[in-house]
Amino acid sequence: MENELKQLIIDALDLEDISVDDIDSHDALFNEGLGLDSIDALELGLAIRKKYNVKIDAEKEDVVKIFSSVSALAKYIESARS
Amino acid sequence: MIVSDFVLREWSAWAPGMNCKADWKEWYAGRRTIQHDDKAIISDAVPKMLQRRLSPLARAVFNASDKCLEPGKSIPTVFSSAHGEVCKSLEMLKTIQAGDEISPTAFSLSVHNAIAGLFSIAYANSLESTVIAPGLEGIAPAFIEAFGLLSETANEVLLVLYDEPIADFYPISPFNLNAEIPCALALRIALSGNGLPLRFSRSLESRDDGEHPVQLLTFLRFLLAEESSLSLGNQGHSWRWDKI
Structure with missing residues (x-):
């Protein structure tokens, strides 16, 4: 998951x-x-929504924490999907 | 009517396959042709994280401008382009039409002054920056804007004229508003100093020399040519540049 996310970051953000x-x-x-x-951050949010169907709501979620590292982001996506 | 005398302190231009003045001289002499898949080289001084945001046209602007800059020195800038990056806006409209979400990065860079903004960040250039969309008027409004800056406080102004071919989607005929190649021409001008002395004046001639993308290449030819004067006009105002 983490490596997949890293590749997504590289591709989505050129x-x-x-x-x-x-x-x-x-x-x-x-x-x-x-x-x-x-x-x-916006571009990555869009890429994550497209690939994992997970929406990160800036109003409700602690986005600073979610986007703090690949590891934190992967954990959030996995928990949101389950 | 004379508007201003000025000095062309330095100039530089980029189009695919044309990387220096010697290339342009060969082009003018008919010995060198445009290489369509060439990408403009940009200075290592531009941070890598910014380089990824540069479109081919932005790279052309950076390439041409870089050779007219003095390292570490800020300069007021005037950017002029008829169409800017309208092709990017068209792509976004198509994305919306298809029901897809548009890229925030593409959206943030879709305004007419996006390249000027990236330029000021990349070169930490903190002085005035103006971006002109001259419509039918061609390249003259950019010069007039630059003379305004020079007559106020600026010692020198960097003037950058650029355009790229527009998408087939847009009707071109019968207007002469499209160039076949992307091109950026950077001119560093001042009211005095070393360089090529020029006079800019208004002319009463009625002329039809096309719009900005076409005039910019004509002006580039004038810089390379032996001719001592150039007149450009389009449906109304005409302007004249003389080597003095």
């Missing part, structure tokens, strides 16, 4: 120079970590 192995599951995705920004 991270051409980055491979799955370059992304640490526990590193921060935004700002100082992978360096993603707010537009990427």
Whole structure:
């Protein structure tokens, strides 16, 4: 799941120079970590909705926590789907 | 009527296969042709995370502009394009029509000043930035805007003219508003200093030289040519550039 998510991040966000192995599951995705920004958060939210049919509602959910790392995101998607 | 004398301090242009002035001179002489699948090279100074957001047209603008910049120095900018990235907007409309969701990234970059915005971030260029959509008026309004900036406080202005072919979806005939190639022409101008001295004036001639995408290539030819003057007009106003 985590590797699948990493590939989704690379494809959805045009991270051409980055491979799955370059992304640490526990590193921060935004700002100082992978360096993603707010537009990427929206793009990633859309990609996750399309692929996993999981909607992340910015009004109800703690999006900072959900998007904090690949590991956190994978856990959230798995729990939302079950 | 003379509007302003000015100096072309530096210029640079990019089109597919045309990467430097020597390439353009060969093109002008008929010895070099456009390479249609070529992608503009951009400076390593542009952060990688920003590079992924650049469309082919944005890359053309960055490539041409980069050679006119002085490292570490901000400069007021005037960008001018008839169609901007309207092809991207068309793609989004098609996506909506198909009932799909549009990409937030594509949406955020679909405005006429998107390239100017990316440019100011990439080069940390904090001075004024204007983006013109000149409609029928061709390339002259961009010069007029630049002269306004020069007559106020700016020592130099970076003027960037760019356009790409528009999608077949849009009717072109009978208007002369489409160029066959994407092209970006960057001009660094000032009121004095070293470079090519030019005079910009208004002309009373009635002319039909096409719109911005066509005029920009004509102006590029003028820079390469021996001719000392160029007149451009389209349905109304005409303007003249003289090498003085």
